[in-house]
Amino acid sequence: MRYSKIFGKTNKSAKEYDSINATYLIRGGFIDQTMAGVYTYLPLGLRVINKLSKIVREEMDKISVEMLMPALSPKSLWETTERYNSVDVLFKASPANETSNTRNNADYVLNPTHEEVITPLAKNFNYSYKDLPFSVYQIQSKFRNEARPKSGLLRGREFIMKDLYSFHKSEKELKEFYLVAKEAYFKVLERVGLRNETYYVAASGGDFTDEFSHEFQVKCETGEDTIFYSTDDEVGYNREVAPALAPEKEEREKPREMEEVLTEGVTGVKDLCEFLKVTPEKTTKTIIYDTDIGPIVACVRGDYEINEEKLRKSAGVKWVKLATEESVKSFTGAEVGYAGIVNLPEGAKLFVDESAKYLTNFETGANKTNYHYKNVNWYKDIPMPEVLYDLKVAKEGDLYPETGKPYSVFKASEVGNIFPLNTKFTKAFNYYFTNEKGQQEIVYTGSYGLGISRLMGILVEKFHDDKGIVWPENVAPFTVHLVGLNLENAEVKTKAETLYQKLVSANVEVLYDDRESVSAGEKFADADLIGLPYRIVVSAKTKDALEFKKRNEPKEKMVAEAELVAFLTKANGQKL
Amino acid sequence: MRYSKIFGKTNKSAKEYDSINATYLIRGGFIDQTMAGVYTYLPLGLRVINKLSKIVREEMDKISVEMLMPALSPKSLWETTERYNSVDVLFKASPANETSNTRNNADYVLNPTHEEVITPLAKNFNYSYKDLPFSVYQIQSKFRNEARPKSGLLRGREFIMKDLYSFHKSEKELKEFYLVAKEAYFKVLERVGLRNETYYVAASGGDFTDEFSHEFQVKCETGEDTIFYSTDDEVGYNREVAPALAPEKEEREKPREMEEVLTEGVTGVKDLCEFLKVTPEKTTKTIIYDTDIGPIVACVRGDYEINEEKLRKSAGVKWVKLATEESVKSFTGAEVGYAGIVNLPEGAKLFVDESAKYLTNFETGANKTNYHYKNVNWYKDIPMPEVLYDLKVAKEGDLYPETGKPYSVFKASEVGNIFPLNTKFTKAFNYYFTNEKGQQEIVYTGSYGLGISRLMGILVEKFHDDKGIVWPENVAPFTVHLVGLNLENAEVKTKAETLYQKLVSANVEVLYDDRESVSAGEKFADADLIGLPYRIVVSAKTKDALEFKKRNEPKEKMVAEAELVAFLTKANGQKL
DSSP: OBGGGSSSOOOTTSOOOSSHHHHHHHHTTSEEEEETTEEEEOHHHHHHHHHHHHHHHHHHHTTOEEOBOOSEEEHHHHHHTTOTTTOTTOEEEEESSHHHHHHOOOOEEEOSSOHHHHHHHHHHHOOBGGGOSEEEEEEEEEEOOOSSOBTGGGBOSEEEEEEEEEEESSHHHHHHHHHHHHHHHHHHHHHTTOGGGEEEEEEOOTTTOSSOEEEEEEEOTTOSEEEEEETTTTEEEEGGGOOOBOOOOSOOOOOOOOEEEEOTTOOSHHHHHHHHTOOGGGOEEEEEEEETTSOEEEEEETTOOBOHHHHHHHHTOSOEEEOOHHHHHHHHSSOTTOOOSSSOOTTOOEEEBGGGTTOOSEEEEEEETTEEEEEEOBTTTBOOOSOOBOOBOOOTTOEETTTTEEOEEEEEEEEEEEEEEETHHHHHTTOEEEOTTSOEEEOEEEEEEEEHHHHHHHHHHHSEETTEEOOOTTTOSOSEEEEEOSTTSHHHHHHHHHHHHHHHHTTOOEEEEOOSSSOHHHHHHHHHHHTOSEEEEEOSSOOSEEEEEETTSSOEEEEEHHHHHHHHTTSSOOOO | OBGGGSSSOOOTTSOOOSSHHHHHHHHTTSEEEEETTEEEEOHHHHHHHHHHHHHHHHHHHTTOEEOBOOSEEEHHHHHHTTOTTTOTTOEEEEESSHHHHHHOOOOEEEOSSOHHHHHHHHHHHOOBGGGOSEEEEEEEEEEOOOSSOBTGGGBOSEEEEEEEEEEESSHHHHHHHHHHHHHHHHHHHHHTTOGGGEEEEEEOOTTTOSSOEEEEEEEOTTOSEEEEEETTTTEEEEGGGOOOBOOOOSOOOOOOOOEEEEOTTOOSHHHHHHHHTOOGGGOEEEEEEEETTSOEEEEEETTOOBOHHHHHHHHTOSOEEEOOHHHHHHHHSSOTTOOOSSSOOTTOOEEEBGGGTTOOSEEEEEEETTEEEEEEOBTTTBOOOSOOBOOBOOOTTOEETTTTEEOEEEEEEEEEEEEEEETHHHHHTTOEEEOTTSOEEEOEEEEEEEEHHHHHHHHHHHSEETTEEOOOTTTOSOSEEEEEOSTTSHHHHHHHHHHHHHHHHTTOOEEEEOOSSSOHHHHHHHHHHHTOSEEEEEOSSOOSEEEEEETTSSOEEEEEHHHHHHHHTTSSOOOO
C-alpha cells in the first residue's frame, strides 16, 4: 500500500497518553480515540487486528467452531441469571430521544459477555448426551461501562474479544477441555511472540465460581496486574488470590507491660506509627466487616492490607462489606479508628492473619474512642487464636506457602481469562441433558476469553523502544517499509516503483512511503514509529544494492535486490 | 465440516415467520432469533456472512480502504449535527443498573451510521487539496431502534453493514466518485448472482439533501418497496419520489349545474363515493397542511394520495405537516372532512395535482360543515390553476412524464443506498480544505451503504423453492452437501469418509452429513432446506458411481467419482 494514500498518517506531535500503547498507536496512525475507552481502528491498526484475529481463528478452529452473537440481548435473559442488577459494568441500550422513544420504548442489554445468550440457545439444539461435549466461539465487540477507561487498548468501554463457551456432561469433561483450551491459548501466544513471557496464573472466579479462574498474564512493566509466581513449581497467582506467608520482620522482644495511650484524633497505621514512633510491623490493622451472619473482625499486621475475598472464604460467609460507621460504633463501642483485638465484645468473631503471629510489644486499638494500646503481647494480654488465617493482600517479599520460599513478583498484563463456570448458568436456564439411561443431568460449562484489541495493546507495551513500535513479524500490519528517497529523481522513482511492484507481485506485504515532499529524517522517524520488521531504502545513494535494516537491530546494511527478494519471499530460507 | 458436529441443526418444525428468509434461515440452522430484529449467526449462517463480506471487501478494496469505527460515539458529535434529537431510530447506551450508574453516569450514542464519527476524524488527517479525494469503508454492526422489526434479516435492530464515506474537493469530484461506487456495487451484485435483478433507482435524499439518493433495488415479490421503472430509458424511482402523470380515467362529460349536497357525517373518498354513487375518479381529495409559511391546500384526484415530500418541494417550503383539527377549522371555517377547492378563503395557497386536470362534474368539499359540492367543473365553477403540480403518490398505471408511457411497476428489496451528502456534515464540523491557492474551501462528501446481513436475507427471498434455499455457488456456506446413507455398513462408511477427506484435501468446501441414525428422507429434506449447490450421495446402492444432484435442477444423475472431483475442483473446466 502506498503511504501517500493510506487514511490516517503519523502524528508525532500528538499528546502523550497514559500508556505507551495509546501514545504510539495514536502517533503512528494505527488508532484514533473516538472517546475515552473507545477507539477507531485506522487502516494500519485494522490490519493488526485482522492478523491477530486470523491467528486466533486458526487456533480456535482446531478445537471449536465459530459463530456470531449479537451485541444486543433482551433484559429477560439477564434477569434470569440475576445479573441485570449486579454486573457493575453493564450498559443498556434504550431510545436516545423522544421520537425514538415513541417508536419503541424498551431497554436492551449491550452485552459485556455472552453466557446469557449462548446458554439458552445451546439448550435448544443440544440436549442429548450424544450432542455433548461441544463448544462455540466468536470474535465480536464487547461493551463495558468502565468508570475510568485507561491504558489505551488495555481497558476500553468497547473492545474486540474472542469468547468461547464449552458445554459438558460432567465436571471432569469440562476440566479436560479446560486444558485443551489452555494449550490453544498458548499456541496463539507463541505465534504472536509472547509465549515465553506469558504466565498461566490463578485468579478470582468472580461471581461465577468459588474455584479459581485462570489468567494468561504477559510479564510487562506497565502491566496493571501483579503476579506472584513460584518458580520452583511453576505456579502463579494474581495478587488478588495469591496465598501468602508473611516473612518475619522484627526481632522478638521481651514482653513489656501493655499500656493504654491517649491517641485523640490519631487513627490509621501511618499516623499511629509517627505518633508512637514505631514501624508498621509493630502495629496491627483491625477492621470490622458486616456480613450475612453479622459483624466480624479481621486483623492483619499493620504493613498489610486485608483481602476481602480471602476473608470471605475464611469466614465461610456469603458476602463481606466494610462495616458502616454506625455498625462499628455499636459493635466496638468506639468511634471508627480505634478498633483493636483487645477488649472486643464477648462472642466477637475474630479472624487474625498469620502475619500477626510473631508480633511482640505491638499496637492495637483499644475499642475505646481516642485510645490505643501499645506493648500488647500474645498469651500475656490476649490469647493467641486457635486458628490463624491468610487474610492479607500478598506483597513483594511474601512466601509461597507450599515451599516457604519467596515469590517472584512482577507486573503483568492480562491477555486472556478462562473460567470454569460449572453449573452457574445451566442451573439458571435449566439446561439439562438426557444421559444414556434417559435421565436428566445438569450441563457443565466453561467460558474462555481472549482480548484481541487488548492483545494489540499488550504487544506494543512489550515490543517497542524509544523511537516507536517493534512489531513481531506475524502481526505487523505490513512486513516491509519501503522508503523512497529523492523521488523527484525520475530514475530513483522508477527504481522504487519497480521494486514496490515486484514485492507486491511476490505477495510481500509492503508499505511504500512514496511521499515526495517529505525529508529522509521524517520518513525514517515514521518508519521507526510504525515499526514494521524490515525497512528498505531506495535513494540516489543506493546504487546496485539496497539499504536494508531490521527494526530490532541497530545497523542497516547494503543488500543486493535479488538476495533481498529471496529473503522476503522466503524462497530459499535465506537469512539476512 | 461434519454435520454431526456443527452447532445449530435444522429444525423443520420451527414456526413460520413473517418472511421466507426468516423461516428458512431459522429452520435451516443458519440463524437464531435472539430477540425481535436481533439475530445470532450460527456457524452455517456466519459462513454466508463471511462469503458476502469477502466479496464486498474485494470490490471495495479496489476503490477504497478499510478501517473500523466503534459502535459507541459521544453525544456531542450528534449534537453538533443536530441529529441527537432528530434521528428517530437512535439508540443510546447508558448504565443498566445502579452500580453501573455510580461508576459512570453518562449517555453515549449507539451508532446507526457513522457520518458523525468519520467527518471530524477525516478533518484531522486530510486538510490539504493534496489529501483529497479519498474514501474509507468498514464492515460493522449498526443499531436502529425499529418499532416493528420485520422480514427476518431485512429489517433489524442490529445488522451488519458495509458503509463507505468519500470526501471531495468539489461537487463534480463527488459525482464522479458516486458513479465509481455505483459500478463497484454492481460488481458485488453480479458476483452474488443479483446483477440482472437489481435496479438502480432514485430515492429520497432524506435529511441529507434535496437531491435524490440512489437505491440498489432487487426485484422481489416479497420486497418492501415499490419501484416505478421506465424501461425505455432505464430510469427508475422508488415510489416515494416517482414523478407521475395520471392516465385519464373518465370520459369528459358535458358540464352540469354545480350542486350543494348535504353530506352530514359522510367524509372521506370511500364513503362519499358510496353516498354520491360516483367512482373515486369523479372526486377530489383536498387536504390542508401546516407549513413554515402557514397553511396550504393540496388537492389530488380522489383515487390518489398526496406525497408530502412532493408537496413540500412544489410549495417551496421547509416542512409540511397534516394540519391540526383546529388549524383546519380556523382556515376553512368547517370541521375536518369538508375541505374542498371551491370557496376557499381569499389568498389561500392552493396546489392542485395534474390528475385533477381533466375532471368534469366532479365532487369537492364545500368548506362548510356537512356539505360537499357535486358537478363541479373547471372554468365554470372554479378557475383552472395557472400551474398544475405532481403531488401524488405514484401508483400502478401512472405514466412516466418524460415519455408519457406507463411505468413498469414492481416490488423490490433494497440492498444498498448511496447518498450525495454534499456539505451537510462538513458544514456542521467546519471541515474545509486548503486549495492550491491557499484558500479554504468546503469539503464535499458522499456515503454509501450496503447491508451485508440484509443481502443474505434478500438472497433467500430470491433464491428458494418450496423445499428450501437455493444458494448461488459464490455465497453458499459450503459447495457440496455430501450425504452418507447406510453408514452402519462399514464399507459404505469407509467410502463416504474417504470421499469426504479427498474433497476436503482438494479444497472443496463440503458439508458431510455423517449422522448414523437419520433416515434418507430426512437427510434429503435437510439438504434441500440448507440449499447447497451440489448434493452427492454415497450409499449401499451407489456402487462405482456417485449420485449427484444440483440443487437447482430436479433430477439426480450417476457420475464417476473422478469426473465429479474434476468438476468440483474445476480441474479442467468440466461441466456436469
